[in-house]
Each structure stands twice: as C-alpha cells, then as structure tokens.
Amino acid sequence: MSLSMRRTLIAGNWKMNGSLAANASLLAGILSDRSTSSAQLAVCVPALYLAQAQSVLSGSHVLWGAQDVSAHEKGAFTGEVSAQMLVEFGCSCVIIGHSERRSYHAESDELVAQKAQRALASRLIPIVCVGETLEEREQDATNAVVSRQLAPVLDAVGTQLGSIVIAYEPVWAIGTGKTATPDMAQQVHARIRAMLAERDAESAQQVRILYGGSMKPDNARELLAMPDIDGGLIGGASLNALDFLAIANSA
Numbered sequence: 001m002s003l004s005m006r007r008t009l010i011a012g013n014w015k016m017n018g019s020l021a022a023n024a025s026l027l028a029g030i031l032s033d034r035s036t037s038s039a040q041l042a043v044c045v046p047a048l049y050l051a052q053a054q055s056v057l058s059g060s061h062v063l064w065g066a067q068d069v070s071a072h073e074k075g076a077f078t079g080e081v082s083a084q085m086l087v088e089f090g091c092s093c094v095i096i097g098h099s100e101r102r103s104y105h106a107e108s109d110e111l112v113a114q115k116a117q118r119a120l121a122s123r124l125i126p127i128v129c130v131g132e133t134l135e136e137r138e139q140d141a142t143n144a145v146v147s148r149q150l151a152p153v154l155d156a157v158g159t160q161l162g163s164i165v166i167a168y169e170p171v172w173a174i175g176t177g178k179t180a181t182p183d184m185a186q187q188v189h190a191r192i193r194a195m196l197a198e199r200d201a202e203s204a205q206q207v208r209i210l211y212g213g214s215m216k217p218d219n220a221r222e223l224l225a226m227p228d229i230d231g232g233l234i235g236g237a238s239l240n241a242l243d244f245l246a247i248a249n250s251a
C-alpha cells in the first residue's frame with residue numbers, strides 16, 4: 001500500500017476559545033478559501049458550538065468534531081457529553097486524550113482507550129493524542145511513554161485499528177512556540193507506525209498520524225513533508241483562518 005493512500009488531515013483544536021460571533025467569522029474565513037488543497041480539513045470546537053458548526057459547515061468540505069467524549073454510553077454522568085450526542089450534531093471526529101485532559105483532568109491511558117472505543121462504536125473517528133513531557137524526553141523515555149499510552153488504545157480498538165487517527169503531540173511543544181524538528185517528529189511517528197504494524201501491518205499503513213505542537217504556516221511544509229507525518233493537529237494557529245488555511249495549503 002502506498003503512502004498516497006493516506007489523505008492529509010489538518011484538524012483545528014480550538015480548545016476553550018471562541019464565541020458565536022468569532023466562530024461565525026472564523027468559519028466563514030475557512031470556507032472562503034478557493035485553493036485546491038487536497039488536504040481534508042476539520043475543526044474541533046467546544047461542545048456548545050457544535051450546533052453552530054453543523055449549521056455553517058453542513059454540505060461543505062470541512063468536517064467538524066468535538067474535543068472530548070464520555071467513556072460511558074449514557075446515564076448519570078453529570079456534565080459529560082456522549083458519543084451519540086456528538087453524532088446527532090454531525091460530528092465526524094473527536095479528539096481523545098489531549099495532554100491538557102490527561103494533566104488537568106487526570107485522564108489515564110485506560111480511560112483514553114475506553115473513550116476511543118466509545119467513539120468508534122458510534123462511528124466517530126477518534127483522534128487519539130499521545131506525547132511525552134520535556135522531562136520524559138530528557139530522560140530518553142519518549143518511546144516508552146508513547147508505547148505505554150498507545151498500548152491500551154490498540155487493545156481496545158482491536159480490528160478497528162484502521163479507523164483511528166493518532167496525534168503525536170510532544171507536551172513541551174504545545175502552545176509554547178517550540179516545535180519538534182521534522183526529524184525528531186518523524187522518528188517518533190515511524191516508531192508509532194511500527195507499533196501499529198505489530199498489531200496489523202495493513203491497517204498500520206492506513207492510519208494517519210498527525211503531528212501537533214506549535215505547527216504554524218512557517219514550519220508546516222517541512223513537517224508535512226516527512227513520510228510518516230500525515231497531517232497536523234493545530235491549536236493556536238487554527239484560530240486564525242489565514243494561518244489554518246496556509247498550513248492546509250502547505251500539505
């Protein structure tokens with residue numbers, strides 16, 4: 001299977017930003033692009049704005065999704081949002097296990113795996129985030145950390161491996177302006193793909209592995225040129241339509 005089978009995915013993670021007015025202008029800016037980028041675009045918006053995303057983006061080339069999902073199907077889980085609710089608002093994808101949720105909400109590798117499974121059960125694409133802290137990188141533990149984070153996810157998704165997306169996001173590069181060099185990122189992406197191949201060689205070639213961590217218009221091209229970097233999960237730069245589009249157009 002050739003590399004070209006993996007369509008580049010550029011997904012925006014708006015985090016807890018936006019307002020009805022700001023979103024309207026950001027989405028209009030994204031939709032106004034007339035370039036012919038072959039990349040697939042997605043925006044992951046705060047859950048309350050999914051209805052707005054659905055109404056503005058329905059029928060367009062831009063997909064939308066959420067930033068988290070409950071591990072449970074339904075019931076007494078105050079404050080949580082279920083996978084079926086995301087489906088009802090037209091979501092295609094959902095970010096799972098972002099480092100901010102792992103650190104501020106104590107999400108474990110096992111919970112992340114359950115959420116990925118829950119998303120797949122509702123036919124949502126889970127964008128599963130993994131990545132090491134600066135301290136872990138300095139201890140040469142990057143591969144060990146990423147393997148530990150991914151193992152329960154791979155157990156949980158089983159034969160649906162080909163339907164997930166993975167985002168490698170070194171924690172020290174998120175929102176800091178520090179980017180992994182293309183070679184550093186490629187090494188980890190290749191390691192991740194090798195891990196996937198141990199489970200299922202064919203699916204491993206289909207899975208898109210995104211890079212995330214201060215991806216910007218001026219560094220996107222060289223990152224996206226690496227053989228195992230199949231797109232980007234974009235935080236800060238996804239809040240500006242021109243920057244987001246410039247990244248997509250450098251794919």
Ligand code: PEP
Pocket residue numbers: 013169173174175176177212213214215233234235236237
């Ligand atoms: C992210 O939070 O997923 C991210 C990559 O953020 P930033 O692009 O701002 O580093």
